[in-house]
Amino acid sequence: MNITSTLIAQSVVFIVFVWICMRFIWPVLIEAMRQRQEAIAAGLQAAEDADRRLQEAKSGAQDELAKAKEEAQAIIEQARGRAQQMVEAAKDEAREEGARLKEAARAEIDQEVNRAKESLRAQVATLAVQGAEKVLGESVDAAKHADILDRLAAEL
């Protein structure tokens, strides 16, 4: 328990150990720990970013989906409208076609009637002339009595 030169020896040893620790051990370990801290911080940041981007992508997808639905609805609506229009147009066309056909048929009938009337009128005139010839016993000069005949034909 005496104070001896052990004191000096131990002081030297102490200084050497502290120096070695300060020079070769402490900085290396602190640096490794600092790097790991940075790596972990970066990793956490990256995870956070990824999470945020995922959320953004999710909400974006939702928006896109909603928009697409809307668009599809619009397209269906439009298609329905057009179909309606087409049906209406077809109906109108059919109606017009029918009317046209009816008109044509009526015109033809009228024409036939007129033709029949003309031919009957001509035959009646001839018959009338023949009848008058028989009644008068002589021939009627067609040229001479053309105006009478025409008047007659017009009365028929």
Add this chain to the structure above:
Amino acid sequence: MAETTGEYIQHHLTNLTYGYLPEKGWTFAHSADEATAMGFWSINVDSMFWSIGLGVLFLWLFASVAKRATSGVPDGLQNAIEMIIEFIQDTTQSIFHYKNDLVAPLALTIFVWVFLMNLMDLVPVDWIPMLATAAGISHMKVVPTTDPNITMAMALSVFVLILYYSIKCKGGLGFLKELSLHPFPSVWAIPVNFILEFVTLIAKPLSLGLRLFGNMYAGEMIFVLIALMYSAHALGLSEGILMLSGGAMQLVWALFHVIVITLQAFIFAVLTIVYLAQAHEVDEH
């Protein structure tokens, strides 16, 4: 064991000292009296051996981790070492707010080294001395921190650093001013101030070194006394009870001592940081 109780205790408290004796020349001391007769220029070989050995163990352990230190996933040992490093760094940063690359490694060295030296206290007191005796070595004190030379050497080294940084940061005049104008800022109070502050200053290394020494010495002494209880020779009933209770007491004291050795190492390191922080502190008023 053919020695008396007194001799047994004395043997445990005597260092293996190498020095010069007028009648024998350079030799190992074979008794406490011889060691005293060697005077200042002798050396406690056992203290130096164990403190250097444990210091080298500390440096080797930490250096081996530092060499393969990875910033990736650390293995178990690196984890443990980093825990200690982080603990010391946190402690340093919370006390010491100045730029200094020495303080944290200094505190680490003190903490781990003192802890390892204190840890030798938990080795049963007779094991290594008995092995040493068998090898022909007369004395062997295995706990270097029970040697005041060891603790005071560290405390004085820290004290030199305190003085160095005090003068470096405050200037010689500033340091003197702090010593002489401190508790009472008046020219008339300079003598009183100086006495007070000087005692405070001197108390730093003394308390630092002697606290560790005192704690470890007392702890070692109790281990020695407990060891005496169960080294009773005759095999009667009372001796049997004494041996059993001695074993139980050693277990309890060792468990308690686990706290003491850690705490003492921590106190030494923290006080070193505190004192150096005070040395860096530049007075505003």
